[in-house]
Amino acid sequence: MNKATQALPLAGIRVVDYSHFLAGPYLSRCLAAMGADVIKIERPKDGDAGRAHAYFIKGQSGYFLQQNMGKKGLCINLKDPRGLEMMHKLTDAADVFVENYRPGALKKLGLGYEELSRRNPGLVYCSISAYGHTGPDAHRAGFGLIAEAKSGIMAMVGEPGSAPPLLRVSLGDMYTGIHGVAAVCAALLGRIKSGRGQHIDLSLYDCLVSMHDYAVQCYTLSGGKEIPQQTGHDMPQSTLYGVFAASDGYLVIAAQVDDAWKRFALLTGGEALALDARFHSAAGRNENRTEILAQAKAWVAGRTVAGCLAALDAIDVPSAKVQNIEEVLNDPQIQARNMVIEQDHPVLGKIRLANLPFRFSECDTSSACIAPGMGQHNREIAASVGYSAADIEAMERDGVLYAEAQP
Known part of the structure; x- marks a missing residue:
């Protein structure tokens, strides 16, 4: 397949990324992968707070490298009038x-939506915050963890009666970031017809509440009688669907659909289980969940993970090993899908980072460009908006533009 028959879909789109940590940088990383010219704005001399986030090697943050690849770096003092003027020229x-500051913070700097859209009516301005720009909690700070707790998601995971576990992936940030990608692309498409951009107000809390595929409708349609609770390792409304312990590890089994259940029942309990009419409907299986779980657990416990998977694959019942990250990276499927990309780093040499899941038939979205050093592209970006070499040198001398030493 020829990956160069088309330009990347967002080629020619310029993005000013004044965000930090995760949700905003992930959003803009996705836009960069799809061809946008993304300018990463950082403050002297600490830069994006993500630079101080593990995992570290030789002073480099893998966290920052992963979420900021494919971008150009501008490090600028926006409290200096010359810095703000340059920022306005960029946004014009x-x-x-893209920004993810607490609502109102950028308005004080002269970078709020009203000011920037007045100067540039076509600008698509995407804000990400914990609670959004309206409502009684709009002023409050927050992170993905806060949204995960408040959203009702955390209350449904873990063992009954135990404290909910941390999810160990930044669900709130990443889910909000990818919603931002969709919203930005939709706003750019809408601009073709209207000629105007608009403000996109994304909340981590909103995004996670929208993620509920069952809990909200369960509560509302039951008249408030049903509140999903912690259930441990399976789903009471989808029997059989859960995590099971084999003799040497864990696997998941999804035999909740009628046909899959019948095949699973025949395999694990013979005709007696397969022909038991109590289990021939989803409602029947849910009503008799305890009996079914006991049968499944006993069958799995007496076998290795590999033995279980081989038997389940043979009868086309979906299943998978619970893999650690080493197993994921060595998985032939992940390798075939190019979900780990290799880049050349000036300090670290060859590095491997997670790829994005976009797959286009006519172009390649895998980024070969590493995340920028702080202020790495100051001169190039300043020149692109009309600053002379003398102007740039003066701003560097006065600390308006800052760049860390490049290796």
């Missing part, structure tokens, strides 16, 4: 502005 010529 930009298509998209």
Whole structure:
């Protein structure tokens, strides 16, 4: 397949990324992978707070490297009038502005939506915050963990009666970031017809509440009688669907659909189980969940993970080993899908990072460009909005532009 028959879909779109940590940088990383010219704005001399986030090697943050690849770096003092003027010149010529500060913070700097859209009516301005720009909690700070706790998701995971576990992936940030990608692309498409950009107000809390595929409708349609609770390792409304312990590890089994259940029942309990009419409907299996779980647990416990998977694959019942990250990276499926990319880093040499899941038939979205050093592209970006070499040198001398030493 020829991956170069088309330009990347967002080629020609300029994005000013004034975000930090995860949700905003992930959003703009996705836009960069799809061809947008993304300018990463950082403050002297600490830069994006993500630079101080593990995992560290030789002073480099893998966290920052992963979420900021494919971007150009501008490090600028926005409290200096010259810095703010340059930022305005960038946003005047930009298509998209991404930020994830507390509502109102950028308005004080002269970078709020009203000001930037007045100067550039076509600008798509995307804000990400914990609670959004409206409502009684809009002023409150928050992170993904806060949204995960408040959203009702955390209350449904873990063992009954035990404290809910941390999810160990930044669900709130990443889910909000990818919603931002969709919203920005939709706003850019809408701009073709209207000629105007608009403000996108994304809340981590909103995004996670929208993620509920069952809990909200369960509560509302039951008149408030049903509140999903912690159930441990399976789903009471989808029997059989859960995590099971084999003799040497864990696997998941999804035999909740009628046909899959019948095959699973025949395998694990013979005709007596397969022909038991109590289990021939989803409602019947849910009503008799305890009996079914006991049968499944006993069958799995007497076998290795590999033995279980081989038997389940043979009868086309979906199943998988619970893999650790080493197993994931060595998985032939992940390797075939190019979900780990290799880049050349000036300090670290060859590095491997997680790829994005976009797959286009006519172009390749895998980024070969590493995340920028702080202020790495100051001169290039300043020149692109009309600053002379003398102007740039003066701003560097006065600390308006800052760049860390490049290796």
